[in-house]
Structure formats: C-alpha cells, structure tokens
Amino acid sequence: MYVILMYDINEKRVGKMLKLCRRYLHWIQNSVFEGELTDVQLKRLKSEAKGIMEDADSLIIFKSKDERWLDKEVVGDEKNKIDNFL
Template sequence: MYLILVYDIGQKRVGKMLKLCRKYLHWIQNSVFEGEITPVKLKELLAEAGKIMDEEQDSLIIFKSRNEKWLEKEVVGKEKNEIDTFL
C-alpha cells in the first residue's frame, strides 16, 4: 500500500520519531513522509511509534491508498526532499 504519514510530536520526542519514520518511508517535508509499505511493516512502524508517543499530547495521521497512481501530488514552491528514482 502507499501512504502519507504526518506527525505532530513533542520537541523531546521528535528526533526519535523522525529517525523511526525514515526507516520505513521517504521524508518529503518537516514531519511528513510518503512511500510504499507492506501491512506488516506498517504494523511494526505503528508499534514502535506507540512507544515514542505521548498519546495525550502527540498525534500521527496516516492517509492510505492502494497505489501511488491514485494520488495526484502537486508541489508549490521548493520541494524539500525530492525522491530520486535513479539507482
């Protein structure tokens, strides 16, 4: 599945969440990630995120799609982290 993940995490925990999300997805902008992920890997990500988060203060939002082709992405201004498809 393809997803976009957005988080709002307290300053003390934001570094850990950034590092975690980079293990599974592509960083595209501050606190925003996207990419293909399997259901099993998503469960792993959410389990690890739950250990980092304070659910009273922090939030994590996930937008899911079966495939990237079903989403239209438009960037206005400078793209923070271009995803390079070259190997």
C-alpha cells in the same frame, strides 16, 4: 500500499520519531513522509510510534492501494526531491 504519514510530536521526542519514520518511509517535508509499505511494516511502524508518543502527540496516516491513484502537486520549494527514475 502507498502511505503518506505526518506527525505532530513534542520537540523532546521529535528526533526519535524522525529516525523511526526514516527507517520505513521517505522524508519529503518537515514531519511528513511517504512511500510503499506492506501491512506488516505499517503495523510495526505504528506499534513503534506508539512507544515514542505521549498524550498530546499525534500521527496521521493516509493510505492508498497504489501511488498512481494520487495526484501530487508541490507549490514552492520541494524539501526532498525523490528521484524514482532508474
């Protein structure tokens, strides 16, 4: 499945969450990641994220069966240009 993930984490824990998300997804902008995950990978990511998070922290995950069902438009500077062309 194709996933877009964003988080709002206290700055004391933001480094840990950044490292965790980069293990599973591609960083595209501050606190925003995207990529393909299996159900098992997503469950593992959420479980590990819950271990980092505290009461005021949040994680938002958008899921789609396939990236082609989403239209992505970047207005302004694209922070991390992912080159999927082989």
